[in-house]
Amino acid sequence: MDQLKNRINNLNMLGVVYLACREAGHIKSIKELITFDRSYKEKDLGKTINKLKKVLPSRAFVYNENISHLIYSLSNRLQLSTDLIEAIEYVVKKATTLITTSHRLNSLCGGSIHLIVELNTSEEKNVKLPHLSQIASVCGVTTNTLKTTFKELLAASEYILPKQYLKENNTKLIILKHKYLHDDKKKRR
Numbered sequence: 565m566d567q568l569k570n571r572i573n574n575l576n577m578l579g580v581v582y583l584a585c586r587e588a589g590h591i592k593s594i595k596e597l598i599t600f601d602r603s604y605k606e607k608d609l610g611k612t613i614n615k616l617k618k619v620l621p622s623r624a625f626v627y628n629e630n631i632s633h634l635i636y637s638l639s640n641r642l643q644l645s646t647d648l649i650e651a652i653e654y655v656v657k658k659a660t661t662l663i664t665t666s667h668r669l670n671s672l673c674g675g676s677i678h679l680i681v682e683l684n685t686s687e688e689k690n691v692k693l694p695h696l697s698q699i700a701s702v703c704g705v706t707t708n709t710l711k712t713t714f715k716e717l718l719a720a721s722e723y724i725l726p727k728q729y730l731k732e733n734n735t736k737l738i739i740l741k742h743k744y745l746h747d748d749k750k751k752r753r
Contacts (some may be wrong), residue, residue: 579612642694658724674703675713
């Protein structure tokens with residue numbers, strides 16, 4: 565507790581609120597919490613949160629909301645149809661068992677939403693679905709986190725997508741893989 569003595573009480577309070585919200589499954593970003601007192605910077609709150617994580621006892625991975633409830637909540641805020649929500653739920657449930665890198669549930673949901681949205685967006689049919697920034701905002705993650713999670717899900721798409729997306733002639737999936745996964749290989753060289 566000595567580590568927190570010279571920290572400002574308001575920052576400690578905001579840090580505890582952030583951690584409590586995160587543990588309860590209610591998504592609040594650091595940027596969202598910092599609006600309560602504009603004299604603090606996101607970096608300050610981030611440092612305080614990291615200090616609190618070391619000091620406070622951590623509970624096991626507890627979800628007060630189950631996966632389905634969180635997916636429906638996020639998808640409804642984005643005004644997605646029920647068939648898209650069902651596909652997103654399928655992807656998230658498969659991904660939680662197959663993806664080994666650690667992702668918070670809201671990051672995984674956001675990446676899954678983005679994947680299904682990308683597969684269903686069509687200029688020819690004039691189907692406009694939420695943009696990356698809208699999804700990130702609703703899910704409480706950064707766009708970079710969302711992009712990273714999306715790429716991991718895209719790489720595992722043949723294992724996590726519902727059957728209707730895995731047809732051999734699914735040009736949208738082929739285009740997405742080429743665009744996002746092959747560009748990464750070029751950058752590494």
